[in-house]
Structures are given as structure tokens and as C-alpha cells.
Amino acid sequence: MIRIAVDAMSGDLGPRTAILAVLRLATSAASGVRFILVGERSVLERLLPATLPSSVSVHHAPSWVAMDDDPRAALRHGRETSMWRALDLVRTGQADACVSAGNTGALMAMGRYLLKSLPGIERPAICKAMPVSRGRTWMLDLGANPQATAEQLHQFALMGAVLATRELGRDAEVALLNVGVESGKGPEVVQAASRLMADDRRLHYIGYIEGDDIYTGRADVVVCDGFAGNVALKASEGVAKLIGEKLRSGIRSRWRYRLAVPLLMPLLRRWRTELDPGAYNGAIFLGLRRPVIKSHGGADEGAFAGALNVAIEQVRRRVTEHIETELAES
Amino acid sequence: MIRIAVDAMSGDLGPRTAILAVLRLATSAASGVRFILVGERSVLERLLPATLPSSVSVHHAPSWVAMDDDPRAALRHGRETSMWRALDLVRTGQADACVSAGNTGALMAMGRYLLKSLPGIERPAICKAMPVSRGRTWMLDLGANPQATAEQLHQFALMGAVLATRELGRDAEVALLNVGVESGKGPEVVQAASRLMADDRRLHYIGYIEGDDIYTGRADVVVCDGFAGNVALKASEGVAKLIGEKLRSGIRSRWRYRLAVPLLMPLLRRWRTELDPGAYNGAIFLGLRRPVIKSHGGADEGAFAGALNVAIEQVRRRVTEHIETELAES
Numbered sequence: 001m002i003r004i005a006v007d008a009m010s011g012d013l014g015p016r017t018a019i020l021a022v023l024r025l026a027t028s029a030a031s032g033v034r035f036i037l038v039g040e041r042s043v044l045e046r047l048l049p050a051t052l053p054s055s056v057s058v059h060h061a062p063s064w065v066a067m068d069d070d071p072r073a074a075l076r077h078g079r080e081t082s083m084w085r086a087l088d089l090v091r092t093g094q095a096d097a098c099v100s101a102g103n104t105g106a107l108m109a110m111g112r113y114l115l116k117s118l119p120g121i122e123r124p125a126i127c128k129a130m131p132v133s134r135g136r137t138w139m140l141d142l143g144a145n146p147q148a149t150a151e152q153l154h155q156f157a158l159m160g161a162v163l164a165t166r167e168l169g170r171d172a173e174v175a176l177l178n179v180g181v182e183s184g185k186g187p188e189v190v191q192a193a194s195r196l197m198a199d200d201r202r203l204h205y206i207g208y209i210e211g212d213d214i215y216t217g218r219a220d221v222v223v224c225d226g227f228a229g230n231v232a233l234k235a236s237e238g239v240a241k242l243i244g245e246k247l248r249s250g251i252r253s254r255w256r257y258r259l260a261v262p263l264l265m266p267l268l269r270r271w272r273t274e275l276d277p278g279a280y281n282g283a284i285f286l287g288l289r290r291p292v293i294k295s296h297g298g299a300d301e302g303a304f305a306g307a308l309n310v311a312i313e314q315v316r317r318r319v320t321e322h323i324e325t326e327l328a329e330s
Numbered sequence: 331m332i333r334i335a336v337d338a339m340s341g342d343l344g345p346r347t348a349i350l351a352v353l354r355l356a357t358s359a360a361s362g363v364r365f366i367l368v369g370e371r372s373v374l375e376r377l378l379p380a381t382l383p384s385s386v387s388v389h390h391a392p393s394w395v396a397m398d399d400d401p402r403a404a405l406r407h408g409r410e411t412s413m414w415r416a417l418d419l420v421r422t423g424q425a426d427a428c429v430s431a432g433n434t435g436a437l438m439a440m441g442r443y444l445l446k447s448l449p450g451i452e453r454p455a456i457c458k459a460m461p462v463s464r465g466r467t468w469m470l471d472l473g474a475n476p477q478a479t480a481e482q483l484h485q486f487a488l489m490g491a492v493l494a495t496r497e498l499g500r501d502a503e504v505a506l507l508n509v510g511v512e513s514g515k516g517p518e519v520v521q522a523a524s525r526l527m528a529d530d531r532r533l534h535y536i537g538y539i540e541g542d543d544i545y546t547g548r549a550d551v552v553v554c555d556g557f558a559g560n561v562a563l564k565a566s567e568g569v570a571k572l573i574g575e576k577l578r579s580g581i582r583s584r585w586r587y588r589l590a591v592p593l594l595m596p597l598l599r600r601w602r603t604e605l606d607p608g609a610y611n612g613a614i615f616l617g618l619r620r621p622v623i624k625s626h627g628g629a630d631e632g633a634f635a636g637a638l639n640v641a642i643e644q645v646r647r648r649v650t651e652h653i654e655t656e657l658a659e660s
Contacts, residue, residue: 185476187557211565227516228557231565238545
């Protein structure tokens with residue numbers, strides 16, 4: 001039995017999104033999974049059906065963290081919030097993983113405080129699957145650590161490799177993001193991380209990779225600090241959005257273009273869900289002792305369900321336990 | 331009369347590309363511009379027509395810089411190369427700007443050695459126009475300086491603002507790339523640069539911007555270090571390429587999709603040239619005493635002509651002189 005604690009008061013769209021996503025999974029094939037909706041009971045019950053599926057329960061929390069709350073303030077004063085209570089269910093063993101669409105900084109701060117980092121991990125990192133030419137590539141850190149030491153980048157590589165290896169069922173190939181592929185390129189910290197990774201026999205390290213190669217799938221795992229990762233992810237989202245916009249306005253500009261739309265509709269739909277880097281929802285906070293998954297703040301019901309599935313997979317594949325074992329071998 | 335020195339032996343596609351681009355502009359409306367093709371005379375003459383347009387001449391250089399040459403070695407031993415000779419024509423006043431599709435590191439190293447940086451500029455930066463929702467946004471640094479101090483980021487901002495202001499004919503709004511828009515976000519060096527930029531009355535500084543906002547056109551100039559800039563640019567190119575690939579293979583997958591292609595063809599073509607971030611060819615080495623323009627190594631004839639036009643505009647708008655004046659006012 002896998003138990004997922006869901007911070008139901010988080011996200012830009014309110015508790016409705018989390019509730020609909022949970023109900024969708026609870027009534028579909030996801031057997032063997034229980035969902036605990038954490039939030040203001042009266043608010044949640046107003047949105048829930050009179051009879052809940054047996055796999056769904058409500059856990060009361062009187063308050064919530066706002067999207068623009070300062071993470072340190074949320075950590076100091078947030079014990080009554082749905083985010084804290086959801087994480088605390090994981091800490092006390094009443095749940096196996098936590099999903100929230102809330103304030104990223106607060107979720108990381110509370111996650112580190114309540115769940116602690118794995119031994120050997122100085123800083124957890126945010127990791128996400130990106131759509132690539134064939135399949136997926138996992139990228140980390142995507143913003144938890146705007147700066148990272150060579151040792152921390154090395155730890156990100158180890159964690160990402162375990163995650164991708166578990167997902168792919170084969171040894172994952174790991175690359176380090178840089179501004180060129182020749183040795184001697186890039187900042188000293190990146191060069192030092194490259195040496196650590198090349199010397200680590202647990203890693204299948206393939207060297208440097210440039211930004212355009214993230215999307216060719218040349219590596220299964222791309223490692224970088226949270227500044228570069230966040231910039232790469234957001235710039236990618238921005239370009240995808242711009243292309244979508246220009247395509248729509250271009251098609252609207254002439255009648256002959258509009259005639260093509262009915263022919264292409266199924267393709268355009270599939271293409272949208274497949275390719276928007278923001279559509280792969282569910283960022284994993286790797287390096288905490290238990291799985292914590294961040295859903296995009298603006299995620300709709302389907303995307304939130306995607307984040308719930310990421311959490312279920314993390315527990316099912318025992319990713320956290322495998323990272324702990326791998327790190328103990330050093 | 332504007333005179334452009336063209337390193338004709340550079341680029342992945344050989345001298346043919348540079349020659350065709352020069353001939354295209356020389357025989358078209360670009361009056362008042364002279365082109366000096368620099369390279370091995372026998373190679374160039376074999377590719378040139380028997381009678382050259384009066385605005386095109388050849389300047390001999392016995393050697394050339396290879397794309398994978400080490401920039402420091404190229405600088406030490408490269409006096410016979412077409413890149414060196416083209417830059418030297420600018421240094422001696424025989425040309426007003428230099429265009430090369432060659433080795434970026436060597437071009438920057440030779441540019442700094444032969445042309446020197448402007449007073450007040452510690453490090454030149456690579457700047458490029460990006461396609462955005464409406465119009466263009468200039469971004470720098472795109473890779474010359476993998477690390478930059480707060481003072482250097484401030485200098486990039488001043489240079490980018492002059493360039494964009496000259497191009498737009500109005501005060502350019504400048505933003506600093508960061509992983510969040512709240513003050514206190516991001517690395518200390520970015521926060522320090524933000525304070526310098528906010529205190530500088532020559533700048534119309536609008537604060538932090540995130541990666542996705544590069545493409546909304548919220549700022550006219552986006553400032554970052556060369557690591558983040560290079561990652562953002564290349565990741566953007568990678569996503570655009572991936573989307574193009576998936577669109578093509580999707581359309582090929584079913585007959586009904588193929589039926590739509592003839593209807594959409596003009597749109598798809600326009601869309602490709604408008605939106606590929608790599609298609610805006612011609613990166614400007616801002617901060618040198620004379621304009622040096624880097625064309626993409628894989629640029630075709632049309633894209634190379636685009637880089638030549640960027641060089642012509644730089645000279646015509648006297649961007650370098652305006653940067654020098656602006657910096658002298660500090």
C-alpha cells in the first residue's frame with residue numbers, strides 16, 4: 001500500500017485542482033494507492049463528493065502557505081499549514097511521499113527541516129524529466145541551489161543517475177552542462193566537478209554537454225547548478241510558448257491556413273502535451289529522506305495527476321532507498 | 331562609405347558561403363558598402379566570378395584558423411591567418427568592421443589583442459538579438475565570459491542599453507536574468523549587479539527577469555553572465571529544433587496530416603525563419619574598439635548575409651562610438 005499526502009491548499013488554482021486529480025486517480029486503475037488530502041476540512045469537504053472513495057481521506061490543517069510567503073517565515077510560523085502537516089505525515093510514517101503545488105522555497109525549507117537530507121547529501125536538488133528527441137532526460141538542479149560546489153554537483157550526479165537508472169532499467173549516462181565540450185572549458189567549479197564525476201566508478205559519466213544537446217537525449221541525466229538549470233528550463237518553456245503563440249496567430253491570419261486546422265487537430269493536441277517542457281509536471285526534491293514532489297503552481301487537474309503519478313513511482317521504485325544505498329558505498 | 335572585412339576562410343561550410351553572401355549584398359541594394367574578402371587568394375579566385383563587382387575586393391592571407399584550434403595558440407601563431415588579417419584591416423583603419431564565422435574563442439582573443447577594449451570595459455561580451463513575442467530582445471553575455479563580476483554585468487548592461495537604444499530609437503529597458511523576481515533571490519553577484527544597475531541613472535533598469543520572460547519581450551535588453559546566457563540560447567535552440575522535428579515526423583505519420591502541408595507551406599517557411607533563435611545570425615562582440623561580428627559556424631549564405639547586415643548596421647549607427655561616449659559620462 002502506497003500512501004500519498006497531498007497538500008490540497010497549494011497552487012494558483014485552489015484546492016479544486018488537487019481534489020479532482022486525486023479523485024481521478026482514486027477511481028481509476030491506481031489500485032494499492034491511498035491519498036490523504038491535507039487542508040482546511042470545511043473547505044475540502046465542500047468540494048468533495050458526499051461519499052469518498054475508500055482510498056481517499058481528509059487530514060485537517062487550519063492554515064496554508066501563500067505562494068509569495070517568505071520561505072524562512074513560513075518555516076518559523078507554518079506549523080498549522082497544510083504544507084507542514086502533509087510533510088509531517090511523511091515524517092511520522094503515516095504517508096510515504098508528499099505532493100504540493102505550493103511555494104517552492106517553503107516546501108524545500110520545510111522538507112529539509114522535517115524530513116532531513118540523506119547522509120552524504122549536503123543540499124537536496126530539484127530534478128525533472130524533460131521531453132527529448134526519444135524518451136526523457138532528467139535534469140538537476142532546477143533551482144534549489146543557485147550556486148553549487150563541485151562536490152554538490154557530484155552528489156547531484158549520483159542522485160540523478162540512481163533515479164534515471166531505476167526508471168530506465170539500464171545504466172543511466174550522466175553529463176555535465178557546460179558552455180563547450182572540450183576539457184578546459186567553463187568555470188573552474190564545473191571543471192572540478194567533471195574530474196570528480198570522471199573518477200567515480202559508480203557513474204557512467206560521458207563528459208560535458210551543451211544546452212542544445214539537452215533535447216537530443218544524448219545523456220539520460222544532465223547535471224548543473226540551480227541557476228543554469230532554472231534558466232535552461234524557463235527559457236525552454238518560453239520558446240515553446242512563443243512558438244505555440246506564433247503558430248496560432250499565423251494560422252488565424254489566413255483562411256487557407258484555417259482550412260488545415262481540422263486535418264491537423266489531433267496532431268496539434270498530442271504535440272502540445274508531448275513537447276511543452278512545462279507539461280512534464282512533477283519535480284522531485286532529490287536528496288531528502290522521503291520523496292517530496294513539487295507540482296507546477298499553475299498545474300491543471302491532469303498535470304497535478306501527473307505529479308501524483310511521479311510520487312507514486314518514486315515510492316514504488318524505492319528511489320530514495322536506492323540513493324541512500326548508493327551513497328553508502330562511497 | 332562603409333567597409334566590411336570578411337574572414338572568408340571561416341565557418342563549417344567553407345569560403346563559398348561567405349563569398350555568395352558578399353556577392354548577394356554587393357549586387358543588391360546595399361550601396362555605399364565595400365566588402366574585402368580576406369583569405370587564400372587562389373582559393374577565393376577559383377570561387378569568384380571573373381569580373382568582380384566594384385564594391386568587392388580580395389585581400390590575401392596565406393593561412394586560416396581551424397574551428398577546433400586552441401584560441402591561445404591561434405593568438406600566438408596566427409598572424410598569417412585570414413581572421414587575423416581581417417581584424418588587422420580594421421585596426422589599421424582600412425575597414426570599419428570585421429565579420430567571421432570562425433572559431434569564437436580565437437576571434438575574441440585576436441579581437442581583444444588587435445582592437446583592444448573600450449575604456450571602462452574590462453571584458454567584451456557577446457550580444458545577439460533574440461526573436462520575441464513582438465520584435466527583438468538583445469541578450470548578453472552569450473558565452474565570452476563564463477563568469478562575470480557585478481561590475482562586469484553592469485558594464486554589459488550599459489553596452490546593451492546603448493545598442494538597443496540605437497536600434498529601437500527609444501530608451502531601452504534593461505533587465506537582469508535571475509531565478510526569481512523578488513529582491514534577495516539568486517547568487518550574491520547577481521544581487522550586487524542589480525544594485526549597481528538600479529543606482530545608475532543612465533540605465534532604464536526594470537529589475538530581475540526569469541528565463542521564460544526573455545521571449546515575451548518584457549525587456550529590451552537581458553543581462554547575464556556568459557554561462558547562463560550560453561545555456562539559455564542553446565537550450566532555446568534545442569527546444570525549437572525538437573519541436574520542428576516532432577512536427578515534421580508527426581505530419582509524415584498520417585496521410586490526413588500530409589494533406590494539410592500544402593495549405594500551410596508559406597506559414598511553415600516564414601515561421602521557421604522567424605522563430606529559430608539560431609536563425610537571428612550575427613552576434614556582436616560588444617566592448618571592442620571596433621565592431622566585430624560572429625556569424626554562426628553553420629550559417630548558410632542567407633544567414634551569413636544577415637551577419638554582414640548586422641555589421642553594416644553597427645557601423646552605420648555608430649554603436650561603438652556611442653558606447654564610448656556613454657561610458658565616458660560615468
